[in-house]
Amino acid sequence: MxxxxxxxxxxxxxxxxxxxxxxxxxxxxxxxxxxxxxxxxxxxxxxxxxxxxxxxxxxxxxxxxxxxxxxxxxxxxxxxxxxxxxxxxxxxxxxxxxxxxxxxxxxxxxxxxxxxxxxxxxxxxxxxxxxxxxxxxxxxxxxxxxxxxxxxxxxxxxxxxxxxxxxxxxxxxxxxxxxxAIETGNKFMSQWEEGLEKVANCDWSNAIVLADGEISGLAGEGALAITEIARVPGRYYHLLDVRHGPMVMIDHNSLAIVGLTEMGFEYQRDLINDLLKKGATVITYSEMPFPALPGVKLQVSSGQKLGAAARGLHFIFLPQILAYYKAKQKKVNPDQPEGLSAWIEL
Incomplete structure (x- = not known):
């Protein structure tokens, strides 16, 4: 293993x-x-x-x-x-x-x-x-x-x-x-791993991670994990800011991992529709379940309110496990990326 x-x-x-x-x-x-x-x-x-x-x-x-x-x-x-x-x-x-x-x-x-x-x-x-x-x-x-x-x-x-x-x-x-978040973490992984494995096996060759607030830096790490583990280009943007330039690069080869919040949902829903129109495969994460979003591949939720910062402890699992299963699909070694060291000593 x-x-x-x-x-x-x-x-x-x-x-x-x-x-x-x-x-x-x-x-x-x-x-x-x-x-x-x-x-x-x-x-x-x-x-x-x-x-x-x-x-x-x-x-x-x-x-x-x-x-x-x-x-x-x-x-x-x-x-x-x-x-x-x-x-x-x-x-x-x-x-x-x-x-x-x-x-x-x-x-x-x-x-x-x-x-x-x-x-x-x-x-x-x-x-x-x-x-x-x-x-x-x-x-x-x-x-x-x-x-x-x-x-x-x-x-x-x-x-x-x-x-x-x-x-x-x-x-x-x-x-x-x-x-x-810690107490419910193993259950969260068990609930969503199979669905995320199926998403990883879909036909996409680049990924964007979209999130705001206190998890934004952690979301950037999620994009980096996809790049390093799966050797698939991963990028991070703030949620609505993706429209301000990066949207031009999104197409049918793109996976979008979208961290949703309860505030301003209509604007987030409109963004998801724009991503779908560009041909992207879209999955979402939220603390509590949202109504079904037409066209979205998978809607992941924690099933409880975790707050703006602690929600990151569940959210990060999505890009991590997607990266692992994408590496497995591509038959590349997730443990030893070519040209990388665990840490740098000058």
Whole structure:
């Protein structure tokens, strides 16, 4: 059995451990934050981790009310002197599967040369290089992915970021939403996997992932997973923004994965109709079931309200499992994409 498949299917089991672990470290996190007393947050990552940073950036602004900026590690490593005012008196949040990615480590070190910053690392390994340089490191080794492409690691890092920000903002509802998403995750996968496998076996050769709000960065990771695992071009756009240019590239070879919300449904329905007119295969995700949408291949729902951020813990399963089954259909190895490494060491 593929490592990628096993890791996808294990992610909610791992999330139980992550939820409990972050709860156990709550006092450490709060004490660290109070001592740092940051004026802003900076989220730092590469590849999948950068996608998670974009979601954390919006969550921090919405729930904590703190100015937050995301950087790719390579950008900050090369151009750190340009960002001195952004970095000063900030807390730098660095989610990372390995904790050993060179760009991330070098970006932290260079940032410390020009600004007073506190560093919080969240990693899926023990005794990483990040743990040696961060002021506080949270370690989730049960979430580590052996595959080159991240699935279980991504979901657990996303949840860890959310839980950290929920505790910092005293957002009990978000914590409960995360707990519910985790508890129902295995059932959700079992309910929808067969239908998603059938969609993966349809005749499409490129994919777009459309979503808004706090899951938007995570949706970008979903598009990246399709690219890496299935070797199929995957792109992410905000929901209605896809009309502003990218629509020209959508045709009968396209799969559209659409994350729906309850607000402004008529506008979302009209967008789906436009995608269908272009010939795209369309599937949707929503928390609660929507009325049948003519022409839509599959309407996936969690069957319960999870909230704007925790819904991502179910939504990400769609592009992940689609990527796996598309790789299987194409007879390419989902665990070892050509030319990719699990992390970069310069």
């Amino acid at each position: 593929s490592l990628t498949y096993r890791e996808i299917k294990d992610q909610y089991n791992a999330l139980v451990k992550t939820f409990d672990y972050i709860a156990e470290r709550k006092d450490d996190i709060l004490s660290f934050y109070r001592k740092a007393n940051p004026q802003s947050l900076v989220c730092l990552g590469s590849g999948s981790s950068y996608c998670l940073c974009l979601s954390a950036e919006l969550t921090a602004q919405i729930r904590l009310g703190t100015p937050t900026t995301s950087f790719t590690a390579g950008d900050l490593m090369l151009n750190y002197k340009d960002y001195d005012k952004v970095l000063e008196s900030s807390l730098l949040l660095a989610p990372s599967r390995s904790g050993n990615t060179s760009e991330v480590l070098m970006a932290v070190e260079k940032s410390r040369n020009i600004a007073e910053i506190a560093v919080l690392g969240v990693v899926c390994t023990e005794n990483s290089k990040m743990a040696q340089i961060a002021d506080l490191t949270l370690e989730l080794p049960w979430a580590f992915d052996e595959s080159v492409c991240q699935t279980r690691s991504v979901v657990n890092l996303y949840a860890a970021n959310l839980l950290i920000l929920a505790y910092l903002s005293n957002d009990g509802q978000l914590i409960e939403d995360i707990k519910t």
